[in-house]
Amino acid sequence: MSPTAITISGVDKFYGPIDRGVHAVKNLTMEIAKGEIVALLGSSGCGKTSTLRMIAGFEEVSRGTIAVAGRKVHTLPPVRRNVAMAFEGYSLYPPLTVRENIVFALKAARLAKSAVDAKVANIAKLLEIEDILERYPSSISGGQQQRASLGRALIREADLHLLDEPMGQLEPQLRAVLRGRIKHFIKERGLTAILVTHDQTEANALADRIAVMEGGVLQQFDTPDRLKERPANLFTGTFVGEPPMNVFEAYVGTAAGKISLKLPDGLSLDYDKDAFSGPVRDELLNRQRVVIGVRPYAVRRSKDGVPATVSANQWLGDQTHIAADFAGGSLVLVEHDRTRLELGAPIKISIDPKNLHVFDQASGNAISHGTELA
Amino acid sequence: MEHTSLLERILRGIALALVVIFFMFPIVWILMMSFQTNETILRIPPQLVFEPTLANYTALITGKLMTAAGTLDIAFMRNLWNSVFLSVTSVAVALLLGVPAAYAFARHKFRGSEDIAFTLLSFRFAPALLVLLPLTLYFQKLGLANTYIGLIWVYQLICLPLILWIVRGYFEDIPADIEYAYRIAGHSWFATFRKIALPLAGPGIAAAGLLAFIFAWNNFVFALVLASADKQPVTVGALAFITSSGIQYGQISAAIVLSITPTLALALYAQRYLVEGLSLGAVKG
Numbered sequence: 001m002s003p004t005a006i007t008i009s010g011v012d013k014f015y016g017p018i019d020r021g022v023h024a025v026k027n028l029t030m031e032i033a034k035g036e037i038v039a040l041l042g043s044s045g046c047g048k049t050s051t052l053r054m055i056a057g058f059e060e061v062s063r064g065t066i067a068v069a070g071r072k073v074h075t076l077p078p079v080r081r082n083v084a085m086a087f088e089g090y091s092l093y094p095p096l097t098v099r100e101n102i103v104f105a106l107k108a109a110r111l112a113k114s115a116v117d118a119k120v121a122n123i124a125k126l127l128e129i130e131d132i133l134e135r136y137p138s139s140i141s142g143g144q145q146q147r148a149s150l151g152r153a154l155i156r157e158a159d160l161h162l163l164d165e166p167m168g169q170l171e172p173q174l175r176a177v178l179r180g181r182i183k184h185f186i187k188e189r190g191l192t193a194i195l196v197t198h199d200q201t202e203a204n205a206l207a208d209r210i211a212v213m214e215g216g217v218l219q220q221f222d223t224p225d226r227l228k229e230r231p232a233n234l235f236t237g238t239f240v241g242e243p244p245m246n247v248f249e250a251y252v253g254t255a256a257g258k259i260s261l262k263l264p265d266g267l268s269l270d271y272d273k274d275a276f277s278g279p280v281r282d283e284l285l286n287r288q289r290v291v292i293g294v295r296p297y298a299v300r301r302s303k304d305g306v307p308a309t310v311s312a313n314q315w316l317g318d319q320t321h322i323a324a325d326f327a328g329g330s331l332v333l334v335e336h337d338r339t340r341l342e343l344g345a346p347i348k349i350s351i352d353p354k355n356l357h358v359f360d361q362a363s364g365n366a367i368s369h370g371t372e373l374a
Numbered sequence: 375m376e377h378t379s380l381l382e383r384i385l386r387g388i389a390l391a392l393v394v395i396f397f398m399f400p401i402v403w404i405l406m407m408s409f410q411t412n413e414t415i416l417r418i419p420p421q422l423v424f425e426p427t428l429a430n431y432t433a434l435i436t437g438k439l440m441t442a443a444g445t446l447d448i449a450f451m452r453n454l455w456n457s458v459f460l461s462v463t464s465v466a467v468a469l470l471l472g473v474p475a476a477y478a479f480a481r482h483k484f485r486g487s488e489d490i491a492f493t494l495l496s497f498r499f500a501p502a503l504l505v506l507l508p509l510t511l512y513f514q515k516l517g518l519a520n521t522y523i524g525l526i527w528v529y530q531l532i533c534l535p536l537i538l539w540i541v542r543g544y545f546e547d548i549p550a551d552i553e554y555a556y557r558i559a560g561h562s563w564f565a566t567f568r569k570i571a572l573p574l575a576g577p578g579i580a581a582a583g584l585l586a587f588i589f590a591w592n593n594f595v596f597a598l599v600l601a602s603a604d605k606q607p608v609t610v611g612a613l614a615f616i617t618s619s620g621i622q623y624g625q626i627s628a629a630i631v632l633s634i635t636p637t638l639a640l641a642l643y644a645q646r647y648l649v650e651g652l653s654l655g656a657v658k659g
Contacts, residue, residue: 056558058550079562091551093555093570095574
């Protein structure tokens with residue numbers, strides 16, 4: 001394991017008086033290794049931006065500590081934390097040109113002019129802003145301003161790079177290209193980056209690990225693959241993944257040597273007892289009620305499945321999203337071929353036990369993923 | 375493309391002319407009076423054609439006022455200098471105190487910050503006459519009556535709230551993230567204030583300063599009560615032209631022309647900033 005770039009331990013953020021104000025971030029503990037790219041992912045108001053701003057030093061840490069490169073920084077002013085940041089609102093200096101804005105970030109580094117020029121040329125090429133370097137922020141588009149602001153942050157050699165919604169304003173094509181380039185740039189230089197985003201595609205594409213936040217609480221901090229395959233709770237399960245995971249409440253029962261997950265409308269999913277490992281089987285049988293989840297691409301149509309009725313059918317050009325009324329709710333499945341199904345057509349679906357996620361009904365915490373315990 | 379008929383254009387021209395005449399007439403009339411003697415001014419009916427004389431201006435500049443009853447000494451030039459000195463110094467002090475305060479109120483919400491800001495604004499609500507009597511008594515006890523320092527102090531009642539509240543709005547319009555971006559690039563809080571916040575709020579500060587200057591210049595009642603002849607500004611000094619042998623309309627007009635010249639010149643010079651400053655937000659996102 002490479003050395004730690006940043007350690008956040010037991011951090012709370014209150015807006016207003018401690019313990020009485022708005023509790024924006026709750027007891028956050030994270031450790032990020034040097035050279036890692038981490039995404040803070042969550043919907044608006046989940047505390048991700050507050051976290052970023054506490055690291056940068058623009059918001060006070062109400063409780064807990066933040067250490068960057070082994071130095072406790074949470075009481076230092078921003079200037080002494082040695083972090084770089086790209087702001088969501090770009091925040092370029094209006095009286096300066098794009099080039100001056102970017103060079104500005106290097107002022108403190110005291111480099112030779114030729115070195116500065118080379119760095120600016122390099123970053124401008126990377127972000128495709130060479131042609132607007134001499135323009136003023138007010139005369140360029142939002143996307144261009146965003147790239148300039150990104151350039152201003154990336155050009156610095158800081159212990160930590162903080163990127164707040166770094167690509168929100170970019171056109172989709174450019175965004176896809178830049179994601180790759182920026183990731184390469186960060187990795188090549190061994191920089192450590194934390195980006196805040198609500199776009200999971202961006203998080204998946206850029207980040208080594210993703211921290212999913214909701215209601216100020218860190219829900220899960222894991223690699224993109226593990227977030228998808230082994231969501232720690234119902235929230236991450238349904239939040240990560242597009243289209244979202246299908247979830248149903250179910251009663252666990254046994255019938256004729258099978259484990260039966262009883263759904264509303266008298267439907268049930270029946271599995272051989274051997275389909276699950278021993279501990280999973282015990283966990284299931286110990287509980288009355290659970291919540292089961294299944295990713296849309298893991299739902300199969302089959303002859304001997306459980307009945308459902310098609311309620312929508314969309315061909316997206318490379319995959320089909322079929323929505324169906326199922327067990328008193330709605331279920332989405334994804335198929336990679338173009339499927340012609342009329343509205344109201346009866347279908348039968350089945351779910352392989354290895355694709356089944358089971359969550360505790362009360363706490364929402366994961367019990368098992370597929371045939372293994374969570 | 376705007377479509378206007380001939381009639382519409384004529385009517386609009388007439389309306390504009392009326393407005394211009396309404397506002398410009400007194401100034402033009404006073405300008406004309408300032409070049410006339412008291413006799414020609416008081417002639418009935420008044421005449422537009424007269425023989426211009428510089429006697430009024432000469433009297434003001436030399437400080438010798440000739441009246442029917444004899445020669446009077448007047449301190450008009452001294453008053454004018456007092457006006458310039460009092461207004462400039464008051465605005466300078468108010469900027470020095472008000473701009474950092476405005477920044478603090480705009481950027482930091484602390485307990486009671488709104489109350490303090492509002493208290494400062496409320497100085498503008500109170501009628502001057504209400505505070506004058508106690509103020510005079512205090513000033514006499516403190517030895518501040520009839521001193522420049524005392525007057526500049528009282529003028530802060532006029533200038534400080536104005537600057538504080540206008541400039542505060544400008545600082546609030548600057549996205550805080552621009553300052554954060556500067557601070558995270560390795561600059562101190564004070565450098566950020568000086569290099570980012572001040573220049574961006576520049577037009578607003580200029581506009582507020584100019585307004586404060588005009589308000590200070592036009593102040594009458596504080597200076598009337600708290601200053602004696604040698605410290606009085608022109609607004610009070612003009613009272614000297616009401617003499618025992620009649621009101622010296624010619625000199626009053628010349629005095630008015632001289633006393634509005636500095637503010638007028640300043641306003642014309644700073645017009646660009648004023649319009650920019652008062653109508654535009656400081657920064658476009």
